[in-house]
Amino acid sequence: MKRRRFLAISAAALALPPAADAHSTSWQSQALGGQVRVDLRGGEGMNQRILSAIAAIIAEVEAAASLFRPDSALVRLNETGGLADPPPVLQDLLGLSDRLHAVTGGLFDPTVQPLWRALAERASAQAIAEARSRIGWHNVAHQDGVRLAPGQALTFNGIAQGYAADRVAAVLRRAGYGPALIDMGEFVALDGPFTLGIDDPTHGMLGQRQLSAGALATSSPAAQWLPGGTHILGPMDQAPVWSTITVEADSAVLADGLSTAFCLMPATMIRAACANLPEVRRVTAVTFEGEFLTL
Numbered sequence: 001m002k003r004r005r006f007l008a009i010s011a012a013a014l015a016l017p018p019a020a021d022a023h024s025t026s027w028q029s030q031a032l033g034g035q036v037r038v039d040l041r042g043g044e045g046m047n048q049r050i051l052s053a054i055a056a057i058i059a060e061v062e063a064a065a066s067l068f069r070p071d072s073a074l075v076r077l078n079e080t081g082g083l084a085d086p087p088p089v090l091q092d093l094l095g096l097s098d099r100l101h102a103v104t105g106g107l108f109d110p111t112v113q114p115l116w117r118a119l120a121e122r123a124s125a126q127a128i129a130e131a132r133s134r135i136g137w138h139n140v141a142h143q144d145g146v147r148l149a150p151g152q153a154l155t156f157n158g159i160a161q162g163y164a165a166d167r168v169a170a171v172l173r174r175a176g177y178g179p180a181l182i183d184m185g186e187f188v189a190l191d192g193p194f195t196l197g198i199d200d201p202t203h204g205m206l207g208q209r210q211l212s213a214g215a216l217a218t219s220s221p222a223a224q225w226l227p228g229g230t231h232i233l234g235p236m237d238q239a240p241v242w243s244t245i246t247v248e249a250d251s252a253v254l255a256d257g258l259s260t261a262f263c264l265m266p267a268t269m270i271r272a273a274c275a276n277l278p279e280v281r282r283v284t285a286v287t288f289e290g291e292f293l294t295l
Helices: 005-011 048-065 072-078 089-102 110-120 125-133 160-174 252-262 268-273
Strands: 024-031 034-041 180-183 187-192 196-200 204-211 214-219 244-247 280-286 293-295
Touching: 005 125, 024 048, 034 160, 048 072, 048 244, 048 252, 072 214, 072 268, 089 160, 089 252, 125 214, 160 180, 160 187, 160 252, 180 293, 196 244, 196 280, 204 214, 204 244, 204 280, 214 252, 244 252, 244 293, 252 268, 252 293
Parallel strands: none
Antiparallel strands: 024 034, 034 180, 180 187, 187 214, 196 204, 214 244, 244 280, 280 293
């Protein structure tokens, strides 16, 4: 299950835009490690062509980046260490990871997958140390095909859902649909506003945000626990600094990746990163004591 999906599903309070009428259409499916939902408010509803396009996007992303499908390109990459001709979705995710890795000072790192697996499987201390030693995005070559260093494996669970949500939003936008809210663990709004709740696993519902356009993503270390710690893993063994982080940004993929990495970054580092990210609109942080801050 996607690590932020618990928060998104259990914590979000959705409200109709003021101008919406009583008509609404919802489409939902189990995909990408959890529930995917598109809510369309007003108008005639989504036609079959649009529904087919949404399903095709999700299927394409799953075929490229799912860790749960044995035939996905990502599983094959992790098993073999390389792909000569990765699919376009995987190429996009690799490029996006380059940027996120750079702007977060290396704290966004898809090569944590062996460590995540070792902790989840309650491996020995030696095996965990070996898994940690394999972390290093700089060892992933993807200029011509993609090749991993020995023992490496990738996870795109931090951005694949946001990437899919952005593509679904683009399809709806081009077709003239709205108001609409896309929920893939992150939220993308078209022609809102929608009211979204910010919930912390320890302290409960702490605030709300109005989202008219763009995206919102939330991460919390306490949303899922692994033996020995939280599911948000610092590539250099950094401990989480915040109980919950919510990022509002122009794109879901950016909000998605940053909300994970920002859990490991103090306020000064978050502000410095955002100074180079004009697409970021607002960052909300919850301290371990329950204080609700806008950074």
